Amino acid sequence: MEGASGDASGAYIALARWKNDFSRAFQYYLDRSTPHRVERWLGTLAVALIYLLRVYLIQGFYIVTYGLGIYLLNLLIGFLSPIADPEVEGLDGASLPTRGSDEFKPFIRRLPEFKFWYSITKAICIAFVMSFFSFFDVPVFWPILLFYWIVLFFLTMKRQIMHMIKYKYIPFNTGKQVSVVHYLL
Known part of the structure; x- marks a missing residue:
């Protein structure tokens, strides 16, 4: 019973970490695109x-x-x-x-x-x-x-x-x- 709960929280933490990494990378490239108006x-x-x-x-x-x-x-x-x-x-x-x-x-x-x-x-x-x-x-x-x-x-x-x-x-x-x-x- 406790193993299933631990797996769920581990998956949640991994998903939250992936979401955080993705949003940081997205914001990084969005910030880098700011001066390139024509492109x-x-x-x-x-x-x-x-x-x-x-x-x-x-x-x-x-x-x-x-x-x-x-x-x-x-x-x-x-x-x-x-x-x-x-x-x-x-x-x-x-x-x-x-x-x-x-x-x-x-x-x-x-x-x-x-x-x-x-x-x-x-x-x-x-x-x-x-x-x-x-x-x-x-x-x-x-x-x-x-x-x-x-x-x-x-x-x-x-x-x-x-x-x-x-x-x-x-x-x-x-x-x-x-x-x-x-x-x-």
């Missing part, structure tokens, strides 16, 4: 193309792909939005400059680039794994889902671009920031 995105693009090829070849899992598209759209909105949204939060000094005389404040994203990349990659991998289980393959008429997603994408992007224009911010670095006065002189 990370190319890898994610390759994984996305493999997933899309799988969905195309098996002619299914359109609901999973639609859910993935909605999630990726949500991540994109977080990536393009400032951390301190002037529309939601009160103007307490931590807002974006709205006039030329305002002090320049760098754009800080609500969702940083690395977390954006990691979340996209993880979501595509999860959708890929889901495509191996037939109970996720709900039969739907995919052109309607595609049309609805395109409409949702354009309406959401229109709203986001109007927000950018209203509060005068650009979520991308275009080089060294120079004040408007510098261009006039």
Whole structure:
């Protein structure tokens, strides 16, 4: 009786040790990938193309792909939005400059680039794994889902671009920031 209990605790300890070693190795390689932005995105693009090829070849899992598209759209909105949204939060000094005389404040994203990349990659991998289980393959008429997603994408992007224009911010670095006065002189 005691031997069976000892075997179970030994297996649990071995599993916990393996999990710890795996998570450390995973975090090590994740940390090492941080400065390699282009390579990370190319890898994610390759994984996305493999997933899309799988969905195309098996002619299914359109609901999973639609859910993935909605999630990726949500991540994109977080990536393009400032951390301190002037529309939601009160103007307490931590807002974006709205006039030329305002002090320049760098754009800080609500969702940083690395977390954006990691979340996209993880979501595509999860959708890929889901495509191996037939109970996720709900039969739907995919052109309607595609049309609805395109409409949702354009309406959401229109709203986001109007927000950018209203509060005068650009979520991308275009080089060294120079004040408007510098261009006039």
